Amino acid sequence: MEEQNQSSESSGQPLSAGQAGIETLQDIKRIMERSSRFISLSGLSGVAAGICALIGSVIAWQWLGGYYHEYNDRGDFSSPDFQQLKIKLLILALAVLATSWVTAFYFTWRKAKHDKLPVWDHTSRRLTINMLIPLISGGMFILAMLQYDEWRFVSSACLIFYGIALVNASKYTLRDVKWLGVLQIVLGLINTQFIGYGLYFWTAGFGVLHIVYGIIMWWKYERSQ
Numbered sequence: 132m133e134e135q136n137q138s139s140e141s142s143g144q145p146l147s148a149g150q151a152g153i154e155t156l157q158d159i160k161r162i163m164e165r166s167s168r169f170i171s172l173s174g175l176s177g178v179a180a181g182i183c184a185l186i187g188s189v190i191a192w193q194w195l196g197g198y199y200h201e202y203n204d205r206g207d208f209s210s211p212d213f214q215q216l217k218i219k220l221l222i223l224a225l226a227v228l229a230t231s232w233v234t235a236f237y238f239t240w241r242k243a244k245h246d247k248l249p250v251w252d253h254t255s256r257r258l259t260i261n262m263l264i265p266l267i268s269g270g271m272f273i274l275a276m277l278q279y280d281e282w283r284f285v286s287s288a289c290l291i292f293y294g295i296a297l298v299n300a301s302k303y304t305l306r307d308v309k310w311l312g313v314l315q316i317v318l319g320l321i322n323t324q325f326i327g328y329g330l331y332f333w334t335a336g337f338g339v340l341h342i343v344y345g346i347i348m349w350w351k352y353e354r355s356q
Contacts, residue, residue, distance in 0.1 A: 172304055173242040174353055177311075177345025179234035184337035187227035191330060194219060217277060224289075227337075242353070254303055262300035265292050286329030290319030290336045307351070311344045 198216050243250045269292025273285055297312025315336050322332040 172308070172348070173235075173238040174345040174347070174349030174351075175238040176235035177341045177348060179238060179345075180231035181338045181341030181343075181345060183227050183231045183234065184341060185334065185339075187223055188330060188334040188338060190223060191220060194223075195330070217282070221277070258300050258303040261303060262296045265296035265299055268292065269296070283326050283329075284323060286333045287319045287322040289333060290315050290322060293336075294319060305348070305352075307344070307348060311340065314340055 194216060198212060240250050249255075269288060272292070273288050276282065276285060276288065294312040294315030294317075297308050297315060299312075301309035301312060318332055318336045318340070322329060325332070
């Protein structure tokens with residue numbers, strides 16, 4: 132019996148040492164990820180952003196439907212009505228963007244609090260800067276297009292510049308964000324060949340893709356928490 136106990140203890144020592152080594156490597160990996168990447172992004176942020184985009188799309192459809200209904204009654208477009216529609220759609224887009232950012236920040240803050248990680252540090256600052264540069268550039272470019280009544284590629288530009296922002300920011304967060312950005316860019320490029328269907332593509336990119344991405348991220352990283 133003593134020999135069996137000694138043999139089991141001796142055979143258990145390498146296993147315990149191996150497990151300790153694996154745990155040490157995992158701890159090192161987590162520390163390196165936390166120092167170089169912002170890993171507190173919540174999948175629920177993507178779901179919330181997608182829902183906000185879908186609600187905004189429904190409102191936009193109602194406004195566009197009313198505008199074209201008046202055209203059918205009158206037989207022509209009214210320039211003041213068109214200008215008013217553009218302003219309303221621009222305000223709606225800004226409201227959807229602001230609501231999406233607020234909900235994204237809330238769920239990210241909640242996840243960071245759960246993981247006992249800071250929300251705002253040097254990594255999150257780099258993430259924000261790298262995302263804002265393409266977003267601000269794209270926003271100014273879209274405003275310039277609207278200034279000259281070049282509205283045909285607005286939805287494409289929204290998707291493409293947003294995708295570029297995600298790809299650029301993915302260097303400082305979860306790698307899955309990169310593929311969401313690539314899909315947004317591809318969707319925006321396809322949209323350039325289907326003028327007049329911008330709202331469909333906008334809804335698919337900012338609404339459906341965000342929700343699908345958020346569910347996948349939640350399932351992959353947060354389901355067991």
